[in-house]
Amino acid sequence: MQQSIFNVTLVVGDYDEAIAFFVGKLGFTLIEDTYIPAQDKRWVVVAPAGSAGTRLLLARASNDRQRAAVGNQTGGRVGFFLGTDDFWRDYRAMTVAGLKFVREPTVESYGTVAVFEDLYGNLWDFVERKDT
Numbered sequence: 001m002q003q004s005i006f007n008v009t010l011v012v013g014d015y016d017e018a019i020a021f022f023v024g025k026l027g028f029t030l031i032e033d034t035y036i037p038a039q040d041k042r043w044v045v046v047a048p049a050g051s052a053g054t055r056l057l058l059a060r061a062s063n064d065r066q067r068a069a070v071g072n073q074t075g076g077r078v079g080f081f082l083g084t085d086d087f088w089r090d091y092r093a094m095t096v097a098g099l100k101f102v103r104e105p106t107v108e109s110y111g112t113v114a115v116f117e118d119l120y121g122n123l124w125d126f127v128e129r130k131d132t
Helices: 015-025 064-069 087-096
Strands: 007-012 029-036 041-047 055-060 078-083 100-108 111-117 123-129
Touching: 007 015, 015 029, 015 041, 015 055, 087 100, 087 111, 087 123
Parallel strands: 007 055, 078 123
Antiparallel strands: 029 041, 041 055, 100 111, 111 123
16 A cells, blocks of 8 residues: 655645745745635645645635634644755755744754744744755
């Protein structure tokens, strides 16, 4: 048996501002943006450039409980991990794009890593693994 996780939902405050961040600042690819009139929502999927792995489904918060989770989906822990094949190239580009790094780059036994916040404050590890 072979299974995989192909989408992970990220609850966002607004579709367009989330697309602007992930596509415009992080360089992700917009895979799909389909309006669903019956539910007054959009099916918005983004993925890191060149990725064939897990994608993000950007889901606009639609009630108070969901709005409370925006920016705190993992209780303040790093909840997302973005890998790269060239840490310093992408780190420089992300810094120029205005990303907020909350932990500066360090070299660890598994690779080079830094932590940044997305537009809502969710924490992301940005990693170039040594085994890639």
